[in-house]
Amino acid sequence: MKPLFILAALAAAVGCGAASAQKSAxxxxxxxxxxxxxxxxxxxxxxxxxxxxxQKRGPKSASLEGCDLGKGPGVVKGAFVELPRYFAxxxxxxxxESRLVSCMAALQGFNADEIAKTPFxxxxxxxxxxxxxxxxxxxxxxxxNLPQSHAQERHLYEIGKRVFYFRGGPYDFSCASCHGxxxxxxxxxxxxxxxxxxxxxxxxxxxxxxxVSNGQMWGMQLRLNDCYRxxxxxxxxxxxxxxxxxxxxxxxxxxxxxxxxxxIKR
Amino acid sequence: MTDPMRIRAQAAGxxxxxxxxxxxxxxxxxxxxxxxxxxxxxxIQEVSASHNGKPVLSAQWGPAVSKxxxxxxxxxxxxxxxxxxxSWVDNKGEARTDEATVS
Numbered sequence: 001m002k003p004l005f006i007l008a009a010l011a012a013a014v015g016c017g018a019a020s021a022q023k024s025a026x027x028x029x030x031x032x033x034x035x036x037x038x039x040x041x042x043x044x045x046x047x048x049x050x051x052x053x054x055q056k057r058g059p060k061s062a063s064l065e066g067c068d069l070g071k072g073p074g075v076v077k078g079a080f081v082e083l084p085r086y087f088a089x090x091x092x093x094x095x096x097e098s099r100l101v102s103c104m105a106a107l108q109g110f111n112a113d114e115i116a117k118t119p120f121x122x123x124x125x126x127x128x129x130x131x132x133x134x135x136x137x138x139x140x141x142x143x144x145n146l147p148q149s150h151a152q153e154r155h156l157y158e159i160g161k162r163v164f165y166f167r168g169g170p171y172d173f174s175c176a177s178c179h180g181x182x183x184x185x186x187x188x189x190x191x192x193x194x195x196x197x198x199x200x201x202x203x204x205x206x207x208x209x210x211x212v213s214n215g216q217m218w219g220m221q222l223r224l225n226d227c228y229r230x231x232x233x234x235x236x237x238x239x240x241x242x243x244x245x246x247x248x249x250x251x252x253x254x255x256x257x258x259x260x261x262x263x264i265k266r
Numbered sequence: 267m268t269d270p271m272r273i274r275a276q277a278a279g280x281x282x283x284x285x286x287x288x289x290x291x292x293x294x295x296x297x298x299x300x301x302x303x304x305x306x307x308x309x310i311q312e313v314s315a316s317h318n319g320k321p322v323l324s325a326q327w328g329p330a331v332s333k334x335x336x337x338x339x340x341x342x343x344x345x346x347x348x349x350x351x352x353s354w355v356d357n358k359g360e361a362r363t364d365e366a367t368v369s
Contacts, residue, residue, distance in 0.1 A: 039336030043272050044289045215333035 025188045033264055042133055042210040042262035045217045049134025052127050058108025067103035069096070069135065080139035081259050084248050086150040093156045095247045097221045098239030100131050116238040120222045125238075132219045133208045136261040143258050144205060146251040153248065156241075160249030163242050164194070173231040175246065179203075186230075189266070194250050201260025204250040209263040217262075220247060273366035275350045282344040282368055284315065286337040286352050294329035310335065312355045317341055318348050344368050 053064045053076070069079035070087070084095040090102055105112035110124065118125045148154055167174040178184055179194040192203035208219045218226075224243050225235055236243050269289035276283050288310065295307025307329055315323040322341050337352075344350070346368050353363035 036336075038285060039287050039338070041287060041289075041334035041336070043287055044269060044334060047272065048269065210334075212332075 026190050029188060029190075029266065032266070036212065036264050040210055040262070040264045041215075042137075042208070042217060042264060045130045045133040045208075045210070046137045046262060047134075049130035049132070049137075052131055053134055058104065058110050060107065060109035062107045062109075064100075064103055064107060064131070066107055067100070069099060069103075076135055076138045078139055078142055080136045080261070081142045081144045082146055084153075084156070084244050084251060085147050086152045093150075093152050093244055093248060095220065095239070095244045096132050096135060097128055097219050098244060100128055100135070101239060104128075120218075120225070121216060129208065129217050129219045129222075133217060133262045136208050136259070139259050140261065141258060143256050144251060144254045146248065146255065148252060156245045156248045157252050159241070160245035160247070163246050164249050169232045171232055173233075175227065175231075177231075195253060197254050197257050200258035201263060202257070204247070204254045205257045205259045206261055206263040206265075208261055209265045211265045213266055218265075268360055268362040271352060271362065271364040273350060273352055273364055275344070275348075275366050275368040277344055277346055277368050280342055282341050282348075284339055284341060284350055284352075284366075286315075288335050288337070288354060288362075290334065290354075290356065292329070292331055292333045292335065296329075308356060308358060310354045310356045313337065313352070314354075315339070315350065315352045317344055317350055319351075 056063050066073045068074075068087070068089075069076065070082055070085045071077075071079050080096060083099065084093050086093050087099065087102075089106075094102065101110075101112050101115050104110040104115065104124070115124045115128065120129075146153075148157065164175045165180075167177070174180075175194070178186065178191050181195075182193045184191045184193075192198035194203050198204075204220075207223050208217060209223075210217050221238055221243060224246060225238075228234070228236055271289065272287040274285045290310055291308055292310065293305050293308040295304065297305045299305050309329045309331065310327050313323070313325040313327060314321060323339055327335075348368040349365055350368060351363060351365045353361060355361045
């Protein structure tokens with residue numbers, strides 16, 4: 001009988017310890033991120049992206065240095081905090097990743113549909129992520145200020161809002177179920193409230209990010225894709241209007257937030 | 267083909283902190299791919315660092331080290347402008363050497 005008592009006492013002690021430690025879980029994660037910040041492997045993707053930006057590639061053997069990300073051909077600095085935006089040449093509102101694919105198609109001669117169909121983390125999709133990481137890094141520390149002057153940009157904000165609040169799937173979930181109010185979390189991860197500016201370097205201002213747990217670099221497109229997986233929705237298409245619209249919604253809401261991308265995540 | 271390392275070396279008084287970020291898959295040999303076949307082990311085995319040509323660190327690594335590893339160490343007596351060279355060799359025999367100057 002005696003060992004059983006000891007076991008019970010031990011279990012009680014462990015239980016108490018967990019309860020008192022619970023409060024600092026978010027602090028613990030913040031501390032962990034701080035420790036990793038110095039050696040964020042996103043820097044490796046940043047360097048790869050920069051090399052890809054300047055390298056002559058594709059059937060047309062051209063670099064991306066003539067690519068217009070919204071601030072004029074070849075201007076990288078400051079472009080990230082103003083995307084998604086309307087582009088006259090494609091007559092569409094585009095986010096960073098879909099814009100990069102357009103440039104790769106127009107300048108380098110890649111097949112845009114083929115890249116869009118490639119699964120994340122394979123072939124040219126890897127290069128798109130690296131390029132997005134490089135472009136985002138050039139605007140680090142700048143504040144989000146998405147343009148809303150073009151009718152299509154305002155239109156996409158409204159679509160994005162509807163997509164954000166649209167409930168469906170087997171769980172009857174919407175983005176707003178988790179990201180519609182303050183203080184929500186999944187397991188230990190605090191979730192940003194994306195209906196307003198969630199703060200500097202949080203939510204829209206944190207991606208692309210390196211995920212330590214799986215050693216992968218994720219752009220916003222993959223981030224959204226995985227959000228839909230968690231909601232048990234069908235996967236949205238790469239660079240589809242719905243994903244760009246949600247990005248416009250999040251980006252406009254995050255006006256004034258400082259970009260921390262590329263950041264590091266658990 | 268191997269990707270370059272990111273090396274930063276910063277002097278503060280007598281001590282210099284060297285931070286190295288390496289680009290490597292670091293496969294353990296324990297994982298299986300989607301077809302059920304074992305993904306062959308592929309990891310960095312030897313790491314060495316030198317300060318102005320004099321060895322200051324040598325390490326033997328195994329598959330327990332994470333993907334895209336980060337290594338930080340402190341050396342004594344380095345001055346701004348000194349050269350730090352870091353190299354690694356993996357179990358396939360591929361090697362990489364990069365250098366940085368102390369700032």
